[in-house]
Structures are given as structure tokens and as C-alpha cells.
Amino acid sequence: MADRKIVDDTHHITHKRGNGQLRREIWVDAQGQVTRYNLAYVNYALHAGDNGRVVGYDNQHGYHHRHYFGVVAAVEFTGFEDIEDQFQADWTALRSTP
Incomplete structure (x- = not known):
């Protein structure tokens, strides 16, 4: 059985x-384990490169990595919940930057 997408959300943030x-x-x-993910904060006003992705986490290309203002770096994967927490902390910190 092929993997199935269980979340496909886009949330627009007001100015x-x-x-x-x-x-x-x-x-x-089939067992409910996360096999693929893509989490991204997109804001062309902050970063025009990387399709507007300011910060994001995914596991495309065979490894877990973080995008940050166009720079891609491998991240240690201990579990999907930790990746979600890291993403939440990153984009929240950027949102509060003056």
C-alpha cells in the first residue's frame, strides 16, 4: 500500500x-507512521528566494533537513513531533522579529 497524505493545509497569516x-x-x-513531511513558513516580503520559503523542514531527497532563508542544512531526526516543535519555534520567532 502506498503512503497516504493525511494533512494538506495552507494557513494564510494576516499582515x-x-x-x-x-x-x-x-x-x-499503513501503520500510521509519518514517512514524509513538508512544513514551511512562506513570506515573500522576508525572503524572495526558495519560492518564498523563509523557514521549513522536510525529508525530501533522502534526508531530514531545514531550510532557513535559502540555506539548507541537515537536522537530527529523533521524531516527527520534535521536527514540528522546531518548526513552530522557528516561525514564531521570525514572526516576532521587528
Whole structure:
């Protein structure tokens, strides 16, 4: 059985609250384990490169990594919940940056 996408959300953030959008895509296998993910904060006003992705986490290309203003770096994967927490902390910190 092929993996199935269980989350495919785009949340638009108002200009007053920081602008941009949050994108979440999550796939699971038959046992419900996360096999693929793409979490991204997109805001062209902050970063025009990387399709507007200011910060994001995904496991495309065979490894877990973080995008941050166009720079891609491998991250240690201890579990999907930790990746979600890291993403939440990153984009929240950017939102509050003057």
C-alpha cells in the first residue's frame, strides 16, 4: 500500500499578525507512521528566494533537513513531533522579529 497524505493545509497569516502563510503536508504509511513531511513558513516580503520559503523542514531527497532563508542544512531526526516543535519555534520567532 502506498503512503497516504493525511494533512494538506495552507494557513494564510494576516499582515497584522506577520503576513505570509504556513504550509503543512504529512504522509503516513499503513501503520500510521509519518514517512514524509513538508512544513514551511512562506513570506515573500522576508525572503524572495526558495519560492518564498523563509523557514521549513522536510525529508525530501533522502534526508531530514531545514531550510532557513535559502540555506539548507541537515537536522537530527529523533521524531516527527520534535521536527514540528522546531518548526513552530522557528516561525514564531521570525514572526516576532521587528
